[in-house]
Amino acid sequence: xxxDQENQLRFFDAHKEKYNYLKLLEHDDIKKIIFSTEDNAKRxxxxxxxxxxxxxxxxxxxxxxxxxxLLGLESGEGKYMKYxxx
Numbered sequence: 212x213x214x215d216q217e218n219q220l221r222f223f224d225a226h227k228e229k230y231n232y233l234k235l236l237e238h239d240d241i242k243k244i245i246f247s248t249e250d251n252a253k254r255x256x257x258x259x260x261x262x263x264x265x266x267x268x269x270x271x272x273x274x275x276x277x278x279x280x281l282l283g284l285e286s287g288e289g290k291y292m293k294y295x296x297x
Contacts, residue, residue: 219246235267236260257284 223241227233243259245252258275261282266272279285 216242216246232264235264254279254285 220238220241223233223244224238227236227241240260240263243263244256257279262273262275262278265278273281276285
């Protein structure tokens with residue numbers, strides 16, 4: 212969906228209850244979503260939004276890319292990666 216950010220936020224706020232996990236997001240959380248076709252937008256959105264959802268579901272507080280790496284959505288060389296594929 213293209214357009215200015217305020218229209219996108221209004222649309223998202225009006226329709227977020229239709230989605231299982233996105234309804235956990237607050238308006239300020241939604242502002243972190245990049246509504247763009249830029250190459251890295253999808254990755255950056257995962258990094259921003261997944262830790263918020265995880266925290267609201269009672270999970271640990273992870274840094275942006277740590278959770279996406281643990282979920283196997285990104286590759287990484289960190290020590291914690293050796294446990295993510297087991």
